[in-house]
């Protein structure tokens with residue numbers, strides 16, 4: 718794989734039981750590129766992103782992520798012990814932020830952020846603390862370092878989740894609909910945090926319903942519909958003059974929804 722390519726998805730097929738979610742799907746993400754995946758609900762966007770860091774097995778095709786090669790297997794069973802350390806190495810290099818924050822409820826903000834760097838990267842408590850302090854400053858949550866997640870708003874929890882992922886100094890960040898569980902007034906603060914990260918040159922794959930945000934931060938937009946990537950291209954082109962019928966149909970529904978006043982984040986367009 719060219720060193721310029723961070724994620725290379727080739728001919729991937731995913732089934733749940735006998736239902737095919739997507740078939741023979743291919744997509745490449747260059748180092749430093751921000752790729753937004755948009756499309757109708759239930760079409761397999763989250764499933765695709767979960768295949769990349771082995772949260773979900775897939776049945777056919779291959780995914781190269783940095784130096785890691787994942788291949789499809791018809792056995793969606795448990796990962797063999799011999800592959801678990803490879804999985805750990807992959808997840809240390811690929812950060813993931815979920816819809817549902819997934820913070821450890823019994824740990825403070827600070828401990829949520831320092832845990833993996835100490836356990837996985839073997840940083841000393843002082844080193845992990847210094848890293849966490851810098852990240853909390855970056856996401857504007859220094860004052861909440863000793864709070865427990867239940868005391869934070871959804872937007873604050875998601876910013877902690879982003880800081881926690883960044884504390885592993887990943888080479889790639891995957892975001893799976895990071896704002897879809899948030900109240901509308903909290904969406905902007907999380908998008909601003911992701912937008913700042915996008916401008917640092919981080920390789921990012923983002924599943925989102927925030928169309929205007931995708932337009933602002935993504936280099937490339939991929940429209941997923943009916944289990945296929947209907948269109949992949951420069952964000953401005955795909956979002957203003959989509960070439961495929963499926964993209965046009967999806968985007969026209971988004972725009973209708975937005976013009977009816979149902980967007981979630983001020984001027985941003987969102988659908989669910």
Ligand SMILES: Nc1ncnc2c1ncn2[C@@H]1O[C@H](COP(=O)(O)OP(=O)(O)OP(=O)(O)O)[C@@H](O)[C@H]1O
Pocket residue numbers: 733738756757758759760761762763764765894989
């Ligand atoms: N663990 C699972 N077992 C069975 N079916 C699943 C599982 N996870 C997801 N699915 C199904 O796979 C399809 C794709 O789901 P996925 O969450 O990837 O879609 P999506 O495009 O991200 O949707 P949304 O935008 O609503 O989050 C859905 O029909 C979903 O119900």
